[in-house]
Amino acid sequence: MNIILLGPPGAGKGTQAGFLVAERGMVQLSTGDMLRAAKTSGTEMGKKVAAVMDRGELVTDEIVIGLIEEQLAGGEGSGSGFIFDGFPRTLAQADALAVLLEKVGQKLDTVIEMRVDDSALVKRITGRFTCGGCGTGYHEEFKKPVKDGVCDKCGGSDFKKRADDNEESLKTRLMAYYKETSPLIGYYYAKDQLQSIDGLGTMEAVASDITKALSKVS
């Protein structure tokens, strides 16, 4: 099954994608993670996108479509399917995804829109941080490590915050979402592929709503 998790920054797409990877063996394709990896490893592309990402603006369609094309062409994950997380973010990307999936003989099964209000997003995003060692995600208010300053999973003590998880970049990211990405809600609704869920509940409640949404198409 191939699905898109659609929602504003901080809606919980990455967290929920992580659950689906662990429970169903699906493959998460997060263009944000791919771009951050390119930025950290200092590739030419990474250098080109770094400032754009830090400001919270969208990277060009050409770059992100190329990243997804590479992954799909690699034939990974065709068994349990792909979770597109943070892609597509524009109508041009959505059209490109349809073409790329067709090329590899796959289809999109459903699009799950995770709805969360802006005020909750600011709180969620500005408080989040991850363990630099193993990537486990935490939050200053909602999910602190059991022992202050020590990762629950790997015992590491080097925590990181995303460069774009600040109020200024978040404003730009939210505006990019409303302007460029939210038209995808209508795009997929018109194709009868959209399901909307409340993204404001606990992680478990949202996961359960996603399970229900997936059971409708499997």
Ligand code: AMP
């Ligand atoms: P994310 O981790 O999904 O919040 O993405 C972080 C940043 O990467 C975004 O604010 C954009 O600068 C860039 N980015 C990620 N995915 C895309 C995409 N599909 N299209 C354009 N820019 C993207």
